[in-house]
Amino acid sequence: MxxxxxxxxxxxxxxxxxxxxxxxxxxxxxxxxxxxxxxxxxxxxxxxxxxxxxxxxxxxxxxxxxxxxxxxxxxxxxxxxxxxxxxxxxxxxxxxxxxxxxxxxxxxxxxxxxxxxxxxxxxxxxxxxxxxxxxxxxxxxxxxxxxxxxxxxxxxxxxxxxxxxxxxxxxxxxxxxxxTFSVPRTYSAYGAVDAISHTIEGYFNGSDPWTPIQDRYVEGLILSIMESAERILENAEDYQGRATMMWAATLALNGLPVAGIGAMRSPNHLIAHSLGAMYDIAHGAALSIVIPGWMTYASRKAPRKFAQFAQRIFNIQEESPEKQAEKGIAALKAWFYKIGAPVSLAEGNIPEEDIERIAENTQSLARKWNVTDEYTQKTVAHILTLCR
Amino acid sequence: MxxxxxxxxxxxxxxxxxxxxxxxxxxxxxxxxxxxxxxxxxxxxxxxxxxxxxxxxxxxxxxxxxxxxxxxxxxxxxxxxxxxxxxxxxxxxxxxxxxxxxxxxxxxxxxxxxxxxxxxxxxxxxxxxxxxxxxxxxxxxxxxxxxxxxxxxxxxxxxxxxxxxxxxxxxxxxxxxxxTFSVPRTYSAYGAVDAISHTIEGYFNGSDPWTPIQDRYVEGLILSIMESAERILENAEDYQGRATMMWAATLALNGLPVAGIGAMRSPNHLIAHSLGAMYDIAHGAALSIVIPGWMTYASRKAPRKFAQFAQRIFNIQEESPEKQAEKGIAALKAWFYKIGAPVSLAEGNIPEEDIERIAENTQSLARKWNVTDEYTQKTVAHILTLCR
The missing domain is CATH 3.40.50.1970 (Rossmann fold)
Known part of the structure; x- marks a missing residue:
């Protein structure tokens, strides 16, 4: 810690x-x-x-x-x-x-x-x-x-x-x-994506090797968000589902999940903010497009935490951490798709030709967040190709 | 919720x-x-x-x-x-x-x-x-x-x-x-028991049937406390172990684990407080004596949550929830024993003949806490016989 x-x-x-x-x-x-x-x-x-x-x-x-x-x-x-x-x-x-x-x-x-x-x-x-x-x-x-x-x-x-x-x-x-009973299906789904996105930025981008409290806290929130999203999409007036979603979304970004994980980065939000600034797209929709692509990029560099995610969230067992990570990312993407959130640039009506422009747009925020060492325009463009 | x-x-x-x-x-x-x-x-x-x-x-x-x-x-x-x-x-x-x-x-x-x-x-x-x-x-x-x-x-x-x-x-x-590097082994163990005790009072004694966030939050804390206790008992100066234990113990009783679980009771503390008032026994030691006995008593009435505990904390799989609950309680008791905390009245130097007196002593607090409907002198005495 x-x-x-x-x-x-x-x-x-x-x-x-x-x-x-x-x-x-x-x-x-x-x-x-x-x-x-x-x-x-x-x-x-x-x-x-x-x-x-x-x-x-x-x-x-x-x-x-x-x-x-x-x-x-x-x-x-x-x-x-x-x-x-x-x-x-x-x-x-x-x-x-x-x-x-x-x-x-x-x-x-x-x-x-x-x-x-x-x-x-x-x-x-x-x-x-x-x-x-x-x-x-x-x-x-x-x-x-x-x-x-x-x-x-x-x-x-x-x-x-x-x-x-x-x-x-x-x-x-x-x-x-x-x-929140009256929140439409799409926005209920986007809310779930947004809440999940808040927890995983710290989970995957912290700088401490041993954070069992914070890891399990986040995993517990994600599982609870997924369970409650499914209840809500089945019945918009399911009180337990709505209540759990509401409290989980609050807890996902109240400072507690990241306390003790050290310096962290928020690359998914870096890219999603540019999509939000450039297109009239809901924040949750921007995130469901970016997250699976970013996870693929990051897990190729260091699969361990992504393998843990696959095991604890989706109960995926694999000998190879690379394989386990890959299956976990696919499972999350499939779940986003299932709840009706877009999982590609095309589904978000974002033209593939814009990738360079989007990547360029991320750079002023990347400078403000001091992450240009890793998230150069070139790297962001590469991540965006994984979001196609 | x-x-x-x-x-x-x-x-x-x-x-x-x-x-x-x-x-x-x-x-x-x-x-x-x-x-x-x-x-x-x-x-x-x-x-x-x-x-x-x-x-x-x-x-x-x-x-x-x-x-x-x-x-x-x-x-x-x-x-x-x-x-x-x-x-x-x-x-x-x-x-x-x-x-x-x-x-x-x-x-x-x-x-x-x-x-x-x-x-x-x-x-x-x-x-x-x-x-x-x-x-x-x-x-x-x-x-x-x-x-x-x-x-x-x-x-x-x-x-x-x-x-x-x-x-x-x-x-x-x-x-x-x-x-906390210099905290002796015994008191490190008692601290772990105390922190666990705080989480399980709400976990087992809340009044809402569906609390996935709070359940997983508590389960995550318990697993983190157990892992860090083992690190500490192996090496008193293990920073990660000490840090995780310290933060987990704080989070265990800061109001968050019980937010949303409804009216709750703290029967383990009810009984442990009497042990503390009557004998010169550390709070954590009083709790490690009481908890397995109380869990046995309570799981016989409603095993479901105890079965979940067994599964998620000790990975115990059983067809019958009663059997699963029983094995989980035995596993927790064995873990208390392993870390050097007393798990019976005798190990705590509390004479069995005092059971009635202890049970009687609990009643003034039981009245203050409005739990005399269940925790009568007779029931507490019965629970104490399960702590022998």
Whole structure:
């Protein structure tokens, strides 16, 4: 195990009929809230009314900031920041999925500074303050509800960059699995892929040779995500499946799976972020295309961990670790396919001719993440050919 | 999954050479600290000097409160409270194991009230404030370094009771695995038993039928604890073994393994606490005596989960769940024996004639925990006969 610091102060309120608590929880941080959400889906589902009623009961004034995109964009973040400053709002409440929470975190940072908020995503400035953010989660996927990360896309520069700061942990996140009953099949599948992707980045890319706790924690999450995804795809209103998926997705990226694994890299996200910035593709779909190709690339260099993955996730027994790894990757790809996630560039409507352009696009993030030693444009292009 | 609230704000600083951070971390909460510890072992090991040097550098005045017993007692807690009040101390730093941290939490509560601190352990009062507690952990076992629990023994009434309050989460806990190199074989083994015991209470005594995340999380911790215990018993200075044991013991009782499992009971601790209150026996030793007996009792009523345990921990395959459960319990008992933990009342020097008295002693805690429907004096006596 490597040295680490672990701190995660987000309070999780989990379960049925928990949304009416948002008012009283928000009231602890202020009496004028920016309500951030995406499209009208939260109105159809009744969540919007529930949240407003709870705010009213708690005596909270609400200013709305709707229209967050599924890959949140900088221009909309800046509009939110301007609104918060103009109306002197003290607390931000995200009602939605990872995109809405990520944008809320960005607004929370931007509202407390006179600098361009994009500077913090570029890494040229350090966050020193942020408004409190609370969340009502409506889709299980990104883990943003319990972590210090925010991902935003700068449409002008086609950069999808992330910001990490302890100031942006949500204070409180409310997770009611029943609100995810209405998440469509495709997005339920993408959420499962996204959650799995978060666990495997650290699992395969850590720098410590012996991490039995973290390995088993991740393996347990993956198995639970797979089991619950299958329950959900069979019956969208399976409470146990939805609840397990929601909690697993949160735990997949709350810092615990990677505590102690040492320096790590996130090559699948490196490539998937470029796909997200360049094409209008869901994050989970980008990942299900990239992961099997990247795993093939990486397992050829060092098959041991991929062999362990094959054995513990798919119960694949083989004498040769290479063979075992290969079968495990094929099994994961087959499972992605089975749940309806795309497993090739073609299935994601991404032209093969674009491979060089995509590889080129990854390089600015690769520089920010200091991974250009391995993930050169050439290597990324090679990995993308394995995703065809 | 059942509804739950999860909140754990303790900051963990984990790894080699981390103890010198205690001064600056403490300074965030005050400049006059009560240093709580047990015997002179922290002086021999050099930890004491390291802590004092760090305090000095951070400009913190230190008042010492030494002599914490391995089952911390109320009279010593009260002496600490008096000292804090007299000297107007603002922050408490525990340097030691679970007992030292538990006593520090008790002092932290008592220092902020004029009521008898034992009232909070009896459950007749609710904690409304506590001084900040920080910890430097010197033994992997109880999990107190990252939770809201404190266990104290009232010597006069022979009651070993626990207090739960969000006010007593340590603010910061420093975990340097190298300080546990000097923990003797027996206590290393007891620590492993204690950590395992914390995970299995929820695992076997939750109230939800489908908890795949929590099950696998616990199974992963148990396997990691067993692997690391074996490494440690082979080589006391095996860093990976010590680090894994230390982190696993912390994770075993930080609230996460039980989040979502619903109402639960802790029958093994119910009985072990009485052994601890009545005899001068280490907590881990009391548990290794009780657990196999309790498991036998409980698996006869409902073998399913015990069969899963046998399969996933010991890879035991059997057609009949009863047989599988039985073999799993025998395997755990054999493993306790192998690492040198007592597995019978006789091995713990507890006279068989005392069974009725022990069973009687459990009843006041059983009433406090509302488990007298099942854990009557008669049933506890029966379980104790299975521990012979």
């Amino acid at each position: 490597q040295n680490f610091t672990f701190w995660n102060p987000t309070k999780i309120i989990f379960g049925t009929d928990t949304i009416p608590q948002i008012g009283q929880e928000t009231r602890r941080f202020g009496n004028k809230a920016l309500l951030v959400y995406g499209k009208s889906s939260i109105k159809k589902s009744g969540i919007y009314d529930m949240v407003l009623a709870s705010f009213q009961e708690a005596g909270i004034e609400v200013i709305e900031h709707a229209g967050v995109k599924s890959n949140p964009v900088l221009s909309h973040v800046n509009a939110g920041i301007a609104l918060v400053k103009q109306k002197q709002i003290g607390v931000i409440v995200a009602v939605g999925g990872g995109s809405v929470i990520d944008e809320s975190k960005a607004i929370a940072v931007g509202a407390q500074t006179d600098h361009d908020v994009w500077d913090y995503y570029l890494g040229v400035r350090e966050v020193e303050a942020a408004l409190p953010v609370l969340a009502v989660l409506t889709i299980a996927a990104t883990g943003s509800e319990m972590n210090l990360v925010s991902v935003v896309t700068n449409e002008e520069t086609q950069q999808k960059f992330n910001l990490r700061s302890p100031f942006i942990f949500p204070k409180v996140s409310i997770l009611d699995p029943t609100v | 059942q509804n739950f609230t999860f909140w754990n704000p303790t900051k963990i600083i984990f790894g080699t050479d981390t103890i010198p951070q205690i001064g600056q971390e403490t300074r965030r909460f005050g400049n006059k600290a009560l240093l709580v510890y047990g015997k002179s072992s922290i002086k021999k090991s050099g930890i004491y000097d390291m802590v004092l040097a760090s305090f000095q550098e951070a400009g913190i005045e230190v008042i010492e409160h030494a002599g914490v017993k391995s089952n911390p007692v109320l009279s010593h807690v009260n002496a600490g409270i008096a000292l804090v009040k007299q000297k107007q101390i603002g922050v408490i730093v525990a340097v030691g194991g679970g007992s030292v941290i538990d006593e520090s939490k008790a002092i932290a509560v008592g220092a902020q009230t004029d009521h008898d601190v034992w009232d909070y352990y009896l459950g007749v009062r609710e904690v409304e404030a506590a001084l900040p507690v920080l910890a430097v952990l010197t033994i992997a076992a109880t999990g107190s370094e990252m939770n809201l629990v404190s266990v104290v023994t009232n010597e006069e009434t022979q009651q070993k009771f626990n207090l739960r309050s969000p006010f007593i989460f340590p603010k910061v806990s420093i975990l340097d695995p190298t300080v």
